[in-house]
Amino acid sequence: MYKKIPKNTIHRLPLYLSVLEQLAEESQNQEEFFHSVDLEKLLNIKNSVIRKDLSYFGEFGVKGKGYNIVSLKTALKEILDINVIKKTVIIGCGNIGTAIIKYPYFTKINLEIVAGFDVDPKIIKQKINQTPVYHIDRLVDFLNKEKIQFVILAVPVHASKFILQDLITKTDIHGIINFTPISLKVPKHIKVINSYISAKILEMYFYLKNTNA
Amino acid sequence: MYKKIPKNTIHRLPLYLSVLEQLAEESQNQEEFFHSVDLEKLLNIKNSVIRKDLSYFGEFGVKGKGYNIVSLKTALKEILDINVIKKTVIIGCGNIGTAIIKYPYFTKINLEIVAGFDVDPKIIKQKINQTPVYHIDRLVDFLNKEKIQFVILAVPVHASKFILQDLITKTDIHGIINFTPISLKVPKHIKVINSYISAKILEMYFYLKNTNA
DNA sequence: TTGAGTTTGTGAATATGATCACAAGTTCAA
DNA sequence: TTGAACTTGTGATCATATTCACAAACTCAA
Ligand SMILES: NC(=O)c1ccc[n+]([C@@H]2O[C@H](COP(=O)([O-])OP(=O)(O)OC[C@H]3O[C@@H](n4cnc5c(N)ncnc54)[C@H](O)[C@@H]3O)[C@@H](O)[C@H]2O)c1
Ligand SMILES: NC(=O)c1ccc[n+]([C@@H]2O[C@H](COP(=O)([O-])OP(=O)(O)OC[C@H]3O[C@@H](n4cnc5c(N)ncnc54)[C@H](O)[C@@H]3O)[C@@H](O)[C@H]2O)c1
Numbered sequence A, B: 001m002y003k004k005i006p007k008n009t010i011h012r013l014p015l016y017l018s019v020l021e022q023l024a025e026e027s028q029n030q031e032e033f034f035h036s037v038d039l040e041k042l043l044n045i046k047n048s049v050i051r052k053d054l055s056y057f058g059e060f061g062v063k064g065k066g067y068n069i070v071s072l073k074t075a076l077k078e079i080l081d082i083n084v085i086k087k088t089v090i091i092g093c094g095n096i097g098t099a100i101i102k103y104p105y106f107t108k109i110n111l112e113i114v115a116g117f118d119v120d121p122k123i124i125k126q127k128i129n130q131t132p133v134y135h136i137d138r139l140v141d142f143l144n145k146e147k148i149q150f151v152i153l154a155v156p157v158h159a160s161k162f163i164l165q166d167l168i169t170k171t172d173i174h175g176i177i178n179f180t181p182i183s184l185k186v187p188k189h190i191k192v193i194n195s196y197i198s199a200k201i202l203e204m205y206f207y208l209k210n211t212n213a
Numbered sequence C: 001t002t003g004a005g006t007t008t009g010t011g012a013a014t015a016t017g018a019t020c021a022c023a024a025g026t027t028c029a030a
Numbered sequence D: 001t002t003g004a005a006c007t008t009g010t011g012a013t014c015a016t017a018t019t020c021a022c023a024a025a026c027t028c029a030a
Helices: A008-026 A036-043 A047-055 A070-079 A095-102 A104-109 A136-146 A157-170 A198-213 B007-026 B036-043 B049-054 B069-079 B095-102 B104-109 B136-146 B157-170 B197-211
Strands: A086-091 A111-118 A133-135 A150-153 A177-178 A191-194 B064-066 B086-091 B109-118 B134-136 B149-153 B175-178 B190-195
Touching: A008 A036, A008 A070, A008 B197, A036 A047, A047 B064, A070 B134, A086 A095, A086 B064, A095 A111, A104 B197, A111 A136, A111 B069, A133 A136, A136 A157, A150 A157, A177 B197, A191 B095, A191 B197, A198 B007, A198 B104, A198 B190, B007 B049, B007 B069, B036 B064, B036 B104, B064 B069, B064 B149, B086 B095, B086 B136, B095 B109, B104 B109, B109 B136, B134 B136, B136 B149, B136 B157
Parallel strands: A086 A111, A086 A150, A111 A133, A150 A177, A177 A191, B086 B109, B086 B149, B109 B134, B149 B175, B175 B190
Antiparallel strands: none
């Protein structure tokens, strides 16, 4: 448990890890070092920001030498708690939900998608990549029995209110990754992380309008 | 062209619009008003932040009365440049790419996905929801001929370097919405907006580890 | 073993963003 | 027509994040 980590620092940690994994793959030598300036070039994040971000969690570098790729990667995995296997479920196995179930990288971050939930009989009972899909009615029981800590929500907007109510009142989940384009009202012990794809596109519109001819 | 809008303000504008669209649908009356405090309740964003965000672009409210739903919605659409039809293409029509092509909401923000590109012969020439999919070899010509301003990149990492190089050196695009989990090095006239889904999950890990038992 | 050359880690300074708090404009009931 | 009740828009203030700049610690070549 750390004290007062800036939000933006948390956003950046996964980026650091992503680059380190690439570097680790590319490098032959376990003992290879790199500098915060190298990372700056790869990520477009100032080296001083990178060093300060890391400093919230400890001292991982060697002065005059830099950071060991492998050991910083290991440290970041520890910070992000990747070493503990996490179970989750996908609520709504449509386009987005299915894409997530099929994404193989998640096993690398120790994420197990143990089930999907839907209402469409054509989808239910058809396993998607080994993952069984159950009727939404079984969601609450499943989450409680399996002690799932967070869920991934990818249902249409009209279905989300009803499901959210169940999640809040009948289960003990602590997190929701939300792909629906609405803001979820939740009690404060539940962390919502939004992945609002349309917003990214609108952001692009804004930048295109305001940065060039 | 506005001066110095905070990044977070830009992130929030699409959220405001999203709520306004919901409110507009629900309300009978064209003349209905609402307050920044109402928005605060719906979005969990402080009313003072909302008012300040809007103030960067003009005065849209009426003191003592609030904001007219329809006219603020119209103003936001103008700010985000939604009224002008935008064309884009999906590079990589796999799980994510296909999900995006099939998503019907994008027409509401005047986004036309005019083509997809891939290398898989099983995917090429099979239209996905009216959208034709071409071979990646035709990408550069297509972008130049159709004067596409931004693209959506959803290919595997190994393919992205090669494609990025083409985009930078042979086309005149100004934006990339990037679903690959790597950071794209681009010249500064190109705006990259990342939608790094795995990062969201790692953020969740971090919060779960550091906020509760 | 030395010392010039590196690069980290971090307080201090700066910049940016959020919040506060209130004047100013508007509404509306009497 | 008046004035109490609202709610906006925004400077001033406060909080948070980034950048600067340098001492400290290490490297490595000679
Ligand atoms: N596809 C995209 O690119 C995209 C982009 C931005 C946002 N979104 C949002 O993500 C969400 C999912 O999008 P999608 O494209 O995958 O939609 P989709 O229609 O393909 O999938 C939704 C799935 O949810 C299921 N469902 C409906 N009601 C349900 C219920 N009560 N319980 C459980 N499952 C139920 C449907 O059967 C369907 O399989 C939507 O809220 C959408 O607005 C999607
Ligand atoms: N699916 C997810 O949930 C998810 C999550 C996070 C990140 N991503 C990232 O998004 C990207 C796409 O993921 P996906 O799950 O859709 O993968 P996918 O494998 O389903 O789709 C990738 C598509 O790109 C095509 N392709 C390969 N090489 C190409 C080339 N040179 N030119 C054009 N097309 C080419 C493939 O034929 C395939 O259709 C990947 O970079 C992945 O890491 C996906």
